[in-house]
Amino acid sequence: MLEAVDISKYFKEQAVLQEVTLKVGSEIKVIIGLNGSGKSTLLKIIAGIIKGDGGQVKINGQIVTNFSPEKRGVGYVPQHPALFNHLTVWDNIIYSVKNGRGSKDAGAQVAEMLGLADILKKKPKELSGGFKSRVSLARALASEPKVILLDEPLSDIDAATKENLLPQFRDVFKSHEIPVLYVTHDVREAEIVGDSFAVMIGGKVMEISSARMAFDMIRDNYLNSFMPAGTAVS
Amino acid sequence: MFTKVLKKLLCTLTAIIVTGSVMLLSGCSTKEEQLNVYVAAGLKKPMEKVITAFQEETGVKVTPNYGPSGGLYTQIKEGQPCDLYFSADWLYIDKIEDDGNLIAAQKFLQDHMVLIVSETGKTKVKTVQDLNKPGVTVGICDPNAPVGVYAETALKNMDLWDQLNQTGNLKARPSTVNQLAIMVQKDELDAGLIFSSVAKGFGVEHVQTIPQEYTGEIIFGAATIKGGNEMLAQKFLDCANENIDEFIQAGWQAYQE
Amino acid sequence: MKRDIIGVIFLPLFLLLVVYPMVALLGHLNFEGTVKTLTDYYFWDSVKNTLIAAFAAALLGSFLALGFGYYHLFAQNTIIYRLANLMNDLPIALPHTVAGLALLLAFGRNTFGFISNTGLAFMLISVVLAMFFVSYPLAARAIASGVDQIDSEIIAVARTLGDTPQKAYLHVVVPALGEALFSGFVLTFARSLSEFAAVIMFGGNVPGSTQVLASYVFTKVEEGELEMAITASAFCIVLSLTIVVVLSIFNARRRKYA
Numbered sequence: 001m002l003e004a005v006d007i008s009k010y011f012k013e014q015a016v017l018q019e020v021t022l023k024v025g026s027e028i029k030v031i032i033g034l035n036g037s038g039k040s041t042l043l044k045i046i047a048g049i050i051k052g053d054g055g056q057v058k059i060n061g062q063i064v065t066n067f068s069p070e071k072r073g074v075g076y077v078p079q080h081p082a083l084f085n086h087l088t089v090w091d092n093i094i095y096s097v098k099n100g101r102g103s104k105d106a107g108a109q110v111a112e113m114l115g116l117a118d119i120l121k122k123k124p125k126e127l128s129g130g131f132k133s134r135v136s137l138a139r140a141l142a143s144e145p146k147v148i149l150l151d152e153p154l155s156d157i158d159a160a161t162k163e164n165l166l167p168q169f170r171d172v173f174k175s176h177e178i179p180v181l182y183v184t185h186d187v188r189e190a191e192i193v194g195d196s197f198a199v200m201i202g203g204k205v206m207e208i209s210s211a212r213m214a215f216d217m218i219r220d221n222y223l224n225s226f227m228p229a230g231t232a233v234s
Numbered sequence: 235m236f237t238k239v240l241k242k243l244l245c246t247l248t249a250i251i252v253t254g255s256v257m258l259l260s261g262c263s264t265k266e267e268q269l270n271v272y273v274a275a276g277l278k279k280p281m282e283k284v285i286t287a288f289q290e291e292t293g294v295k296v297t298p299n300y301g302p303s304g305g306l307y308t309q310i311k312e313g314q315p316c317d318l319y320f321s322a323d324w325l326y327i328d329k330i331e332d333d334g335n336l337i338a339a340q341k342f343l344q345d346h347m348v349l350i351v352s353e354t355g356k357t358k359v360k361t362v363q364d365l366n367k368p369g370v371t372v373g374i375c376d377p378n379a380p381v382g383v384y385a386e387t388a389l390k391n392m393d394l395w396d397q398l399n400q401t402g403n404l405k406a407r408p409s410t411v412n413q414l415a416i417m418v419q420k421d422e423l424d425a426g427l428i429f430s431s432v433a434k435g436f437g438v439e440h441v442q443t444i445p446q447e448y449t450g451e452i453i454f455g456a457a458t459i460k461g462g463n464e465m466l467a468q469k470f471l472d473c474a475n476e477n478i479d480e481f482i483q484a485g486w487q488a489y490q491e
Numbered sequence: 492m493k494r495d496i497i498g499v500i501f502l503p504l505f506l507l508l509v510v511y512p513m514v515a516l517l518g519h520l521n522f523e524g525t526v527k528t529l530t531d532y533y534f535w536d537s538v539k540n541t542l543i544a545a546f547a548a549a550l551l552g553s554f555l556a557l558g559f560g561y562y563h564l565f566a567q568n569t570i571i572y573r574l575a576n577l578m579n580d581l582p583i584a585l586p587h588t589v590a591g592l593a594l595l596l597a598f599g600r601n602t603f604g605f606i607s608n609t610g611l612a613f614m615l616i617s618v619v620l621a622m623f624f625v626s627y628p629l630a631a632r633a634i635a636s637g638v639d640q641i642d643s644e645i646i647a648v649a650r651t652l653g654d655t656p657q658k659a660y661l662h663v664v665v666p667a668l669g670e671a672l673f674s675g676f677v678l679t680f681a682r683s684l685s686e687f688a689a690v691i692m693f694g695g696n697v698p699g700s701t702q703v704l705a706s707y708v709f710t711k712v713e714e715g716e717l718e719m720a721i722t723a724s725a726f727c728i729v730l731s732l733t734i735v736v737v738l739s740i741f742n743a744r745r746r747k748y749a
Contacts, residue, residue: 049647069650076651082644086666099653136648143652240496247500304713354600371600371609376696376706378713399699405613406695407702409709413692416592422599422612 001025002046002147002179007055009041016041018203019055024147024179028170030190031183032214033200034222039183040079042200043149046181047076059146070099075145079152081132083124089135090120096143107142113172114138130161137169141176148173150182154189166192187215268295269466270315272306274322274380276411276432277454280480281320288473294466302410304378310335310459317462318470322429323380324453335460340471343454343478343486345429347384348440350415355424361442362389365425366397373406373414373426381411385427388448412436434485453489517725524718533698534723537707538730544615544690544703545683548622549630552679553672556630557665563635564646564664565656579628587625591692594621598693613695618703621693622683629682630675637671638664673742677735684731 002024009017016038022029033039045052048069056065064072084092093116094107111117114134124132133153140148153169154162170193173180184190190197190211198207199214201221208214273281278300285296299306299316307326310316311333320342321327330336351359358370365372374389375382389395398404408414411428415436418426429452433440446452456474458467478488528534559579562572582590595612598620603610611617641664649659687705695701704727711720 044647047647047651049650068655069647070653070655072651074651076648078644078648080642080644082642082648084645084649084663084666095649096652099658101653139648139652145651237496244500302713308712308717369608371613376691376710376713378710404697405609407697409691409696409706409713413588417595420596420599421601422595422609 001058001060002181003056003058004042004046005056005058007042007045007057008053009038009045009050010053015203017045017052020200020203020205021055022198022205022207024181026177026179027195028173028180028182028193029196029198030194030211031181031198031200031205032185032187032190032211032218033183034185034218037200038203039200040151042205043076043151043181043183046147047074047149048072049076073101073146075140075143075148077133077136077140077148077150077153079155081124081129081136081153083132083135083139085124087123088120089116089122089124089127092124092135093120093138093142095139101145102143106144107138110138110141110172113175114168129156129158130165133157133165134168137172141172145178147179147181148176150180152184153182155184162189169193187211190214268297269463269470270297270299270317271467271470272299272301272310272316272319274303274306274320274454275300276322276381276429277320277481279435280477280484281474283480284470284474284477287477288470291473292469296470302378303380315462316459317464318467319457319459320474321380321455321457323383324451324455325380325383327455327457330457330459337458337460337462337464338468339455339457341453341489342456342474343481344489345431345452345454345486346446347381347388347427347444347449347452348430348433349425349427349442349444350418350433350438350440351425352418352421352423352438354421355418356439356441359425359441362392362394362444365403366394366401367403368401370403371405371424372398372403373408373417373423374404375411375414375428376407376409378409379411381414381427381429381432382407384449384452387450388427388444391448429485431481431485454486513728516721516728519721520725521718521721524716525722527716528719528722528726531719533702534707534719536699537702537704538726540615540618540700540702541684541704542730544618544622545680547619548626548683549676549680551619551623552627552630553634553676555627556634556675557668557672559631560634560638560664560668561657561660564638564641564660575631579631582625583628587686587688588692590625591621591689594624594689594693612693613697613701615694615701618690618694618701621689622686623679625686625689626679626682629678633671633675633678634668637668637675640671641667669742669745673738673745677738680734681731684727 004020004022007017007020008015020042031039041050044050046057048064048067056063058064059072084095093111094104096102097104097107111120114137116134116138119127119131127135137153154165157165166189182193194211197211197214198205199217201218281298285298288294289296303322303326306319307321307329310319310330319330324341327336327339349362358367359365364370374385377383377386386395389398406417406423408417411432414426415428415432415438417423419436419438427444430440430443456471458464482488559575562569562575566572585593598611600608600610600612611620645663646659649663654662685705687703687709690696690703691706694703696706704723708720708723708727711723
């Protein structure tokens, strides 16, 4: 169970995140929001990569707000795969094992699931975008994290490959039974991969019942910013 | 946009070149009013007093160039403008004569070589022979400094040079006599061989004066250089001779036949 | 059209101000001088001393620079970093004789007398230290620049996978610093090759044990032995070029098989 309570973050007096609160159980929750809406910031605060200006992060009941990232047990898949270029795919995947996190078996399993068994000896620079994303995910999962965070992991990928990968990702998530917090601006992507949804607008997060709703809300908010207050939008 | 930036760059560059040329040319036009004097670094302090006196007396601007005698010689050889040259070693004046650049020369000052010791060295070294005792650290200047050449010559004449090298007691060969004086003064070395004038200037004790029969005459000379302003140079030399007391106070002796 | 303007300004200036002086030097080589120099034992001794010391200084400098890189990445707010960063520019600002004197006073026998009767001064290691002291800032800057170019996400991921900042630096950042390390090493090495004022003051400059090539050249100039000085300098230029080329090939190989 992942809990974020009243997470705030200010940047030069602008509120990037305003008292964001959400809970993620053993499910895949997708946050939909435009670029620059604060999605990445939220994930980084949960992972411990940056410090928030207020609020708490709880993982499985334990308050981890003041823990450094290596102590939180969080898996993090950033927007660009950020693979370790000097290591092979396999060494990337099992990187956490030397730190006592995860296991080679877990690594082998998830590599199998994501179809990476044939490229384990290759180096990142030999891989296409789709494979890089898979390796990035495999690396995070091999560490047997308590929670996994994904920041638009497929933003660099073409639509066709995405269509292929998304169901695979969903299957892998499902087989791990840990809270998955997935962030994207693509409503369609959200629909395929997610169990529950939320929308992020102007640094605030709201739970919603379907991915489609997010699209409407964002559109309305966007249009509202151009029109004077009081104008009705159908 | 790009061409605009380039045009600006070109204008600035041209401006710099033009300004630079004007400065250079204006420098040239005041040639008669100045005197280029090359001075061995060791003579600096007393020479500054002479320069001040001369400038006050004649209103001529003196541009001194201080450096190791050998380096100054090379500059003169390569044609750098020089009116008068004070060398710490008569050897270079002979060389200038061989090169055909000499107008006239005067034997200006005499110096002696002394054995200096540091705080620690005091207890170990009393005479030059002691330099070869085990555990003694010695400094002799590099041969590009005249004092280094004199020291080597003296030690060779006393049959001590080879041994000094063999014992490994020779730890440093700094490139100027001032550097060596500092090293001994700061007690980083036990002993060294320098001119008595320098020793006096640095307030370092000396325990032995090396007899001239071993070092040869140590003569500081003055030479007027061909292509320079001979009359003005001679005038400066006269001024230096008049103020010879400054040099004697600093530890030299006036040259006597 | 624009490309031509740059070529017209840059190329002639570069050839005139950078290439021509070296060519002029090489053009003054003569046979006797060359023979005299190449048969001088002290010449080869100074070459040996210089190469060994410069190499050691570059190694030491690169090693320390890697340490600096860690603080540059993770600890910019600490006193250690601020101090180290400030110090980076000092050795370059010091006149070299003063730098040599500083080393002598610091490491000479008055403080380090227990090591030898000259402390840490007037030995080959002193030459290394003097070279290191004046060229370390170059290595530090190169590494810091390399560290700045590393994607911060890579480090973030390593942290979430269990790396402490130190582990992340050693396992993920350092392997990615190949280029920066290489250029830092070459810069430090080249700078060390040409250093002499600080080396003379602290190293001792005794021909046959602590004299370096730069000092050998200087002495020959001062002695009026211009031909020998020119030969030694030409040798220096050729040597530096060769070393940089060899290291470049090494680096290209490393990149290829990375």
